[in-house]
Amino acid sequence: MYLLNWLTQAATASIKAAVPAASAPAAPPPTTATETATKSMTGPKIAIVVYSMYGHITKMSEAVKKGIEEAGGSVTVYQIAETLPQEVLTKMHAPEKSAFPIITPEELAKYDAFLMGIPTRFGNFPAQWKVFWDSTSGLWASGALAGKYAGAFVSTAATISTLTHHGVIFVPLGYSQAFGQLTNLSEVHGGSPWGAGTFAAADGSRQATALELEIATIQGKQFYGIVSKVKFN
Numbered sequence: 001m002y003l004l005n006w007l008t009q010a011a012t013a014s015i016k017a018a019v020p021a022a023s024a025p026a027a028p029p030p031t032t033a034t035e036t037a038t039k040s041m042t043g044p045k046i047a048i049v050v051y052s053m054y055g056h057i058t059k060m061s062e063a064v065k066k067g068i069e070e071a072g073g074s075v076t077v078y079q080i081a082e083t084l085p086q087e088v089l090t091k092m093h094a095p096e097k098s099a100f101p102i103i104t105p106e107e108l109a110k111y112d113a114f115l116m117g118i119p120t121r122f123g124n125f126p127a128q129w130k131v132f133w134d135s136t137s138g139l140w141a142s143g144a145l146a147g148k149y150a151g152a153f154v155s156t157a158a159t160i161s162t163l164t165h166h167g168v169i170f171v172p173l174g175y176s177q178a179f180g181q182l183t184n185l186s187e188v189h190g191g192s193p194w195g196a197g198t199f200a201a202a203d204g205s206r207q208a209t210a211l212e213l214e215i216a217t218i219q220g221k222q223f224y225g226i227v228s229k230v231k232f233n
């Protein structure tokens with residue numbers, strides 16, 4: 001029954017996406033040649049989207065952004081909406097949120113490629129990220145994210161499976177650009193061929209190290225190197 005309701009909802013969203021309501025303004029015309037030319041001159045539209053409660057992922061996102069910019073790209077950083085009430089956040093000793101704008105599913109669909117910053121919750125990604133993805137059935141039904149490229153810093157299998165349903169192409173960090181850093185055994189560090197990562201420590205007191213931030217910057221550069229070669233419509 002639940003599945004039926006959800007599918008009906010998704011199908012309605014799909015029809016809404018395909019057929020604008022009579023009173024709604026006409027849909028914008030398809031991308032013109034000039035727009036396409038401008039886009040290819042300026043490179044792909046990239047977003048970094050983070051959820052960060054204690055600031056570790058926010059810090060990592062700055063390093064990833066630096067990498068994209070050093071590679072010649074530009075990027076906008078967004079955050080996922082908080083779902084916990086302030087009372088709970090206070091009890092969890094969460095500091096004030098960053099000033100990044102809050103992203104909506106419709107906003108995400110405007111980008112060619114995106115990198116997700118994800119902290120861990122009991123071995124999975126946070127409910128805030130799940131709530132965001134659970135509000136994307138309209139995008140899924142219209143295939144709005146299909147063929148886009150995505151990467152993640154601190155990634156989980158659940159994230160990849162969500163991207164798969166949307167037809168988004170996952171870009172792993174791999175080893176080719178960060179072999180020395182990822183295989184460095186002289187110090188404890190986060191990061192894997194899936195993407196950059198950091199360890200916050202049991203009490204959240206550990207901040208990303210120089211090596212972890214270096215890997216995040218390499219990921220930004222490597223991600224831009226791949227998506228800047230793609231011809232987005």
Ligand SMILES: Cc1cc2nc3c(=O)[nH]c(=O)nc-3n(C[C@H](O)[C@H](O)[C@H](O)COP(=O)(O)O)c2cc1C
Pocket residue numbers: 051052053054055056057058119120121122123124200204
């Ligand atoms: C409810 C909760 C569950 C968590 N579960 C895990 C976990 O399973 N594994 C882990 O390594 N860290 C876990 N953590 C610690 C988070 O990974 C850590 O707080 C987070 O990486 C900090 O990132 P942020 O400062 O960007 O929010 C958990 C934290 C909270 C609040």
